[in-house]
Structure formats: structure tokens, C-alpha cells
Amino acid sequence: MTTLPLSTDTAPNRDAGWLSAEKEAVLLAGARKAQRAAAIRVWGLRALIVAIWLGSWEITATFFIDEFFYSKPSLIWGRLVQWFTSGTQFGSVWENIGYTVLEATMGFAIGTVAGIVLGVLLGRSRYMAKVFSPFIKAANAVPRIVLAALFIIWFGFGISSKVATVVVLVFFAVFFNAFTGAREVDGNVVDNARILGASKRKILTSIVLPSATTWILSSLHTAFGFALIGAIVGEYAGAKHGMGMLIANAQGTFDSAGIYAGMIIVTVVALLAESLITALENKLLTWRPSQAQGHTEGI
Template sequence: MPHDTTITTPRSGRTTVDSSVVAKATSAHRKRRATVWAIRLALVAGWLVSWELTATYWIDPFFYSKPSAVWQRLVEWFTVGTSQGSIWEQIEVTLQEAVLGFALGALAGVVLGILLGRSRLLAEICAPFIKAANAVPRIVLAALFVLWFGLGMTSKVATAFVLVFFAVFFNAFQGAREVDRNLVNNARVLGASRLRVLTSIVVPSATSWILASLHIAFGFALIGAVVGEFTGASKGLGLLINRSQNMYDAPGIYAGMIVITVIALLAEWLLSVLEKRLLRWRPQAGGTEVRV
């Protein structure tokens, strides 16, 4: 026996909808997702087949490689190992550098972004310095960090930190600026302290801005770690790609890119799950709540 679905709206109160409508909508959504994934897989398969055929019959695979050679290199890395040792060790080193740079850069970006976003005087004082620091090419900073901190993990963390910091800072700054002034003024009239306003109104309002920046920030952290390893390192995926380049090993370069891409996609998925959990308190779009 079908059950009814209750939809609660702010204006009209509760409206009862037959469960068959919800079932049809769910079925349509699943079919659409299946269609989207089928098209995606078809595009990837078509691209790989065309690349394989082109590299086999028309272009030189020595320079451009081909999917079968890249797959063989990946299998070799994960079964036999790489020229630098176990592939898992290289992944672990790069992940440690990226995660540390991401955590430190995100924390500093959020704190300074909100602080300057709520203080117009500090923002005006620091604006030219922040813009000047953001304009410095990252590859130059990576080279300087290697000179300052050596070939160890510190120089890679510093490079990742710089990339993450600016990505998060500008979003946190804008999020703090976009807070409803009327809401802040009403809270102050009711006796809320500056700290209370910051923790109860400003930070929650800027959360969506901050989380949006975190989605791209981890990718920047990986880029920073890899660029630092490419500049100078003893272990890591960036070093592995650098050695492959020096040996004209095109499959090795592509294989390293694929491993980094998979790590970035997994991190994006984890951040999406975290975002959904942190934003459960927010009302659904249109202020509509569905109960079955």
C-alpha cells in the first residue's frame, strides 16, 4: 500500500503528496545519473581508443606514449616498484607534504581572512603586501624554499602552504565581508560581544565560502608538493615524474599524472562528504523540507 509524503513549506504549511510522485521523481533521477555516467564512460573509452590507435599508426609513441604503455608502467610500479623504491612510499611522502601544507595553509587562510574581513583598517594596511606576495611566481618560491629548508619535507610543505593559503584566504575574506550587517547589528543590540558575533554569526556565514575554497585548495596542496619535489627532493611523486622526464620515459610521466589525479579525486570526494556533514544545519534550497 503506497504511503503519502508530507512536504513542509514556510508559507503553505504541510502538503500531502502521493508516494508514487516521489517514486517517479527518484526513478527519473537515477536514470539521469545512469545516463550521465554512461556518456562519461563512453567519452573516456573513445578518447583512450583514439589515443591508442593514433599512437600506433600515426604519431611516435616514444614522445606521446599510449594507454597500453601507461597501463604497463602503472602495473610495474604497483607490483615491482619504481626506480626510487616502492610506489606506496612515494605516494605516502607526497601525501604527507600535501596534507600538512593543506592543513596549515587552510588554518592560516581562514584565521587571517576572517580577521581582515571584519577589520577594515587592517585590510587597508595589509592589502598591498598580500597582493604583492600573491603575485610572486610559485615556482620561484619553490626554488627559494629548497635553498632555505633543503631537500626534505619542510620545503615541500612550505610550497603547498603558500598555494593553499591564498586560495582559502580570499574566500574567507570575502565570506566575512558578505555577512548581513543587519544581523550583526541586531546581535550587538541584544548584548552579544564581538567574540560571540564572530563565532555565532560571522564564521557560520562564511562557512560555505571557506568550504568552497577547500575543494580547490587540496589540489593546490598537491601541486605545491609535486612542484617542490620536481625542484629538488629525495622521494615523492614529483621526483618520480622528474626522473621519468630526464629518462624520456613518457609512460612514466603519464603514470605519475594519473596517480596524482586519483589522489586529488579521492580528496575531493572526502571533502564533499565533510561538507555535507558540516552543512546539515542549513535549510534546504527554497526552504522546503520533505518527510516520508
């Protein structure tokens, strides 16, 4: 009985595999290092721009312009410290932030749901879109910020008038994107689904809504900005609490540092909300990676 010799090719193949894996690990480490270096450069440049801007503002307000009207970073920082340590004359600054965020969030939720529902339904029904088109255009042409004063007359100085202002601002921002997203659905896909026996509800939930998701989510970034604007404007027109009321009071007392301080707080809240919406968008659009990245990278 003849014994066949064992193959000696396994060792070279194994060595080649190890070398390939090691080379890949080195390349990945180099890519991560380059990415970190690029991020450091970007954030370093951003910090430099902010430092130059604040420094020039501080120097200009100290030596060349009247700080009473234009304020300066040191005074604004002092006002922020005062608000967060000692509070405001209208209560804790956290309480006022909470009121504004609550009003913006409630109005944002109501306006978003209404905008998505009506936008998708009218986007899929050309007949109903023609019927309601002039009414929607007329409502969109109304200066909605001015409605804040009318809502105060209707609903009083409480939270209801602020939520109503937010709703009318958010609704149209979401509605038109949802309407366009529903219209952009591939007709061939819908026809094929009907041929296969899909119901209207199945087509709506399985084809139309997923196809319009990118349009809808992209509108949420702008919509929440409108939500904060609506809450601030409503509080500015008349309220007992909220950041808009603090800003209006600062204006009435010629406290320019207080106006800037309120603006900074609202900006931070908006940026935090933007990061949450971006995280939600990336999670919901994992099945469309190119789309999920396209809206967030480079901004």
C-alpha cells in the first residue's frame, strides 16, 4: 500500500493569509489615524475662528463702540453665569428653558404628524390635491408669525397659544416635503404591487411611506428650527415663562447682554435637537446608507 505525501502548500497559504490580514489591519489603522487628524484640524480651525471673532468683538466693544448697546462676550458670559447660578427675576433659567422646549416639542409633534398625514394623502390623490390646492396656498401665504398675537387672544398667555403658533410653522415645512415625497414614488413599483394584489393600505405603508421617508426626515431639521422660532415668538408676544419672555424683558430693560444670553441658550437647544434628529435619521435610513450620510456629512 502506497502512502501519498502530505501537501506542503498549506503553510505558504496560511502565511499569505496572515500577511494579508496584517496588511489590512495596518491600512485600517492608517485610515483611522488620518481621519482623526482631519477631524482635529477641522475642530482646531473652528476654535480659532470663534476665538478670533470673540476676541475682536471684546476689543472693539471695549475701546471703539458703546458696550451698552452692543454688549461684549465677557458681559454675556457674566449674564449666563448669573442666570444659571442665581436664577432670573422670573424664576430658574432651567424652568424657562423647560417651558420653551415643552412648547416647541408639543407643537413640533402635532405639526409633524398632521403634515405627514395630509401631505402623503394629498400627494397620492391628484383629485384631492387639485381641490385643496388653493386653500393650502392661501394658508401658506398668511404671515404665520403674526398669528401669534391672534392665538394669544384666543387661547390666552398659557402654553396653548405657543403650541398653536409652533404647529402652524411646523405643519407647512413638513407638509410640502411629505407631499413631494409621496408624488416621487415610482409608479411602476406601485403598479406592480397592485398587480400582485396589494391593497391601498399595504401600498401606502410598504411603498409610499418608506419612499417618502427621506423627504420627510430632511424636513424635520428645518421644522424643529421653526418650532423653536414659534415658541420664542409666542413667548415674545406675551407669556409668563420661557426664553422668549426673558429675551423680551431684556429688550425692555435695554439689557443687550441678556438678549445675547437668551439667544445663545436657544441656539444650544437647537443644536442638541438637531443632533438627536440626525441620529434618528441615520438610524431609520440604515437601509439606504448613501441617503443617510448625504444629509449629515459636510454640514
